[in-house]
Amino acid sequence: MLKALTTEALRQFREEGYYSPVDVLPPEEARGLRDRIEAFEADQGAPVNGLQRNKSHLLFKWLDDLIRDDRIVDMMEDILGPDILCWNTLFWTKEPGSGQYVSWHQDSNYWGLAGGEVVTAWLALSEASEEAGCMRVMPGTHLGPPLKHEDLYHADNMLTRGQEITQGIDEAKAVLMPLRPGQMSLHNIRLAHASGPNMSADRRVGISLHYMPAKAMQSVGQWDSAALVRGEDRFGHFEHTPRVTADMDPDAVAFHVRAAEAVRQVLYHGAEQMTGKL
Ligand SMILES: O=C(O)CCC(=O)C(=O)O
Numbered sequence: 001m002l003k004a005l006t007t008e009a010l011r012q013f014r015e016e017g018y019y020s021p022v023d024v025l026p027p028e029e030a031r032g033l034r035d036r037i038e039a040f041e042a043d044q045g046a047p048v049n050g051l052q053r054n055k056s057h058l059l060f061k062w063l064d065d066l067i068r069d070d071r072i073v074d075m076m077e078d079i080l081g082p083d084i085l086c087w088n089t090l091f092w093t094k095e096p097g098s099g100q101y102v103s104w105h106q107d108s109n110y111w112g113l114a115g116g117e118v119v120t121a122w123l124a125l126s127e128a129s130e131e132a133g134c135m136r137v138m139p140g141t142h143l144g145p146p147l148k149h150e151d152l153y154h155a156d157n158m159l160t161r162g163q164e165i166t167q168g169i170d171e172a173k174a175v176l177m178p179l180r181p182g183q184m185s186l187h188n189i190r191l192a193h194a195s196g197p198n199m200s201a202d203r204r205v206g207i208s209l210h211y212m213p214a215k216a217m218q219s220v221g222q223w224d225s226a227a228l229v230r231g232e233d234r235f236g237h238f239e240h241t242p243r244v245t246a247d248m249d250p251d252a253v254a255f256h257v258r259a260a261e262a263v264r265q266v267l268y269h270g271a272e273q274m275t276g277k278l
Helices: 007-016 027-044 061-066 070-080 250-267
Strands: 018-023 084-094 102-105 119-124 135-137 149-151 163-165 175-177 183-188 193-195 204-213 225-230
Touching (some): 007 018, 007 070, 018 175, 027 061, 070 084, 070 119, 070 183, 070 204, 070 225, 225 250
Parallel strands (some): 102 163
Antiparallel strands (some): 018 183, 084 204, 119 183, 149 163
16 A cells, blocks of 8 residues: 555656656745755855765754655655665755756666665755756656766766766657755656756755665675665665764764765766766
């Protein structure tokens, strides 16, 4: 029996590789989380950047709580089964007028994860309209062979190495996934997706949460971590991230140094250069 998704939502996710939008947080709760991020940014005098964007649940207690929130994990259980790890949390803030964009890509080429389905749940904390540069997806690409990518290192591309699918994308078939604050989209790790620049007057603030079953493995890095958010881990393929007791909790921050660096090494595996985007 499904806990959160409808049968139709699950069918669409399986057959087309995505489902969107899902109402997850009331808008005022999303606004509260955005306010917390922006208070932190005001305090440090800069947007969340570099390695802070990655494994961020180790830096912010509210995010460690969010990855374990039943409103999200129930949907993950419908897709992944009862034993669930959250591998990563990643900030995606696009400043208005910055030109930042995300080229067409499949994350399965870069994350080193194997042995289990991986789902990205992307939460909007501001308006993620077409004008603001919401994500768009190519339905069904998760079922086909991996598409050919090239590392193009464009300065405005938010992806680490500017990886871009160079063949097999038909823009006419792309589907936009606009989100209101507090809504989520779900997509499969193998689904081709992209997003355009933010032409609105406001920042586009989003966080992606990456979930997988406990049986999944890291096939590129020697060591990796993940949070056990539900059920049991009978495999031990990932060191569990600690529960975070406060924002910038020193023990969790120390763990973050290792964990975020490990992911960075995986993301740049085989790349000609490291750009410092993560
Ligand atoms: O935030 C975006 O526009 C792209 C995000 C993305 O590529 C992802 O979540 O996998």
